[in-house]
Amino acid sequence: MRVAVYNVALSRRGAGVLWRDLDRVRDGRGDAQIEALLQVIPRLGADVLVLTEFDHDPEGQALGAFTALLQAPPGADAPAIAYPHRFAGPVNSGQPSGIDLDGDGRTDGRADAWGFGAFPGQKGMAVLSRFPLGPVTGFRGLRWRALPGHHLPLREDGTPFPSEAAQAAMRLSSRAHWVVPVQLPGGVAELLVSHASAPVFDDAHDLNGRRNADEIRFWQLWLDGTGFRADSGETVVRGPAPVLLAGTLNADPFDGAGAQEAIAALLAHPALQDPGPEGPGGVAAAGQGANAAHRGPPARDTADFRDTPAPGNLRVDYLLPDARFTVTASGVWWPAEGEEAALLAAASDHRPVWVDLKPPAP
Template sequence: MSAPAPGQILELTASKSDARLSRLAAIIQHTRPDVLMLCEFDHPGNGGDDGSVANFCRHYLERPQYQQQPIEYPYRYCPPTNTGLMSPHDLDGDGVLTLPADGLGFGEHHGHFGFVILSQYPIAENKIRSWQNMLWQDLPDNVMPANYYSEQAESVLRLSSKNHVVVPIEVGSQIVHLLCCHPTPPVFDGDEKRNARRNHDELKLVTDIINSASYLRDDDGGAGGLAAKDAFVVMGDLNADMVDGDGMKPAVRDLLLHPRLNHSVSTGKMTPKSLGGRFTIPWQQRKGRGTEWTHISGLRLDYVLPSSNLTVSQTGIFWPDKKDPMRSLICDERGRSRPQAGSDHRLVWVDIALSV
């Protein structure tokens, strides 16, 4: 749900009849998540909704799509993002400030490729924490490429390509903290591997937030990250696969094997799976299991990772089998699984049992 020019997604969601948005809405209506993170949804770069999220909810989610029942999300959060936020100093070294290359996060306009959170439970907005402003060079033991950025660029370049946020969801008497981010993909760079290195360090920041590392200061100056007893769920397109792909493996491996995560879901018997993913033929040879892929390139990139103190009942990936009538929601009119039909990613879901 992103477009090169600001306002285009607002116009699209106002149309009420876009076939791709209808398919995406039908997938959400079919899986019926109580809490949902949508990546690459354009909205104002400083946060908030310009009407695009409200339009998508009103015109698509709250109306039947492909014989699915409507669903409502009364609580919504559109965090500020670094995508398309112009750096005050030249980042790519060409001597001029232009987007997207000189954005603090890659984007054609401020708010491009942002993410949003929809919830059926109240969001404690006054307790949301973010690490949007943290500089990459301030991450201990960072792997920022040496001698690639100028000193001026290093002094302003932020670590998070979008934002790293902790969003408390109030479920009855319990609080579940969403730890959400969308790290940059580890490709589209050169020998310096700046994107691969940034992806690695964005994932390291997730781990440090879980660890409540002593160096951490959020955007309001608050120290540390999650508390030791907090129940939480890491959510996002992490653009990292522990087995395949171009990314640097240590950071995603450290995250998935973190002692505070539910290992049954992160790496064990309950990793989210699908029936349809195994029929995908990626353009590169892969070692991973097709049932765990969440992207049409044959990679596990998208994650819902509950903490070890949460009880998980079921997990899955919306990637229907060839004979499943719901498969039409990810295919074009000719029955081909194409990104243009809906998305190149697949929805990942986890059911958590709470005593409220």
């Protein structure tokens, strides 16, 4: 069984634009990025695929159009793959809060949404699966303040930033945190899905960096058995099923501005295992100067940030199986050169991370 996570960078400037672009591809009018993704994803061949940075609409029109194109792509020789089961729920990004959440005196900016975004659903998430999916438990509405040991920002005088009222309302998830049951051949496993804040564009209060750290820490506390109030209104704790943590966590354990201590602690959690997926493209990029002064292994980088020199390439996309799974292979699909390398570069600035595994015995 192959599980993969892929930040597909399918975010557009306005609501409905992604759906429009997908329809254009269906009608033969073309979109270079989408056409590249339609080549990459079938070749990846994942049985369960977590997509991040995929614009969400309430009716699921964009995801429906995308999966239809994957199953029946334009072009006689195009590869195809079918995902009969899928999930995409609402996310916090772009959802107006009506509150000044960044301290600029306004309540209608992108940073005043529950998660940064230009419109509701921008840069959402989705799960595609060949196996049936069960009822999803979401924590999109969880207040940041409800996280034990939270790191909400403070002003120099020790008062809450940007205000007490804002901190009382702030949500933890910049998109969402989902627990998605998957009926695997060997029994049920639970996907733990999230896309954490980018820990940049901050002032001295480090709001985004602190949120990034606590979004990652949520999963550590969940794995430890801490219960949280779900969107259903119930307090939910982790069950006995094995887990597969998958998402874009926007933190590298060695380099960049992300929460290095938080991601390192998650990677070392005894309930999980880190297969350490690698790809030759990250090494090649480092040899071309992408990772000057970086300490981490470039083979494990998952995002090509060479056009933004400050961070360099980083490991920000993760697939961490339960320690009870048997991992048979893993990788970051990032060739060093050639046709495949060009195809993946056209598809996204991130690269797919995949793990082949055997479920634990029932």
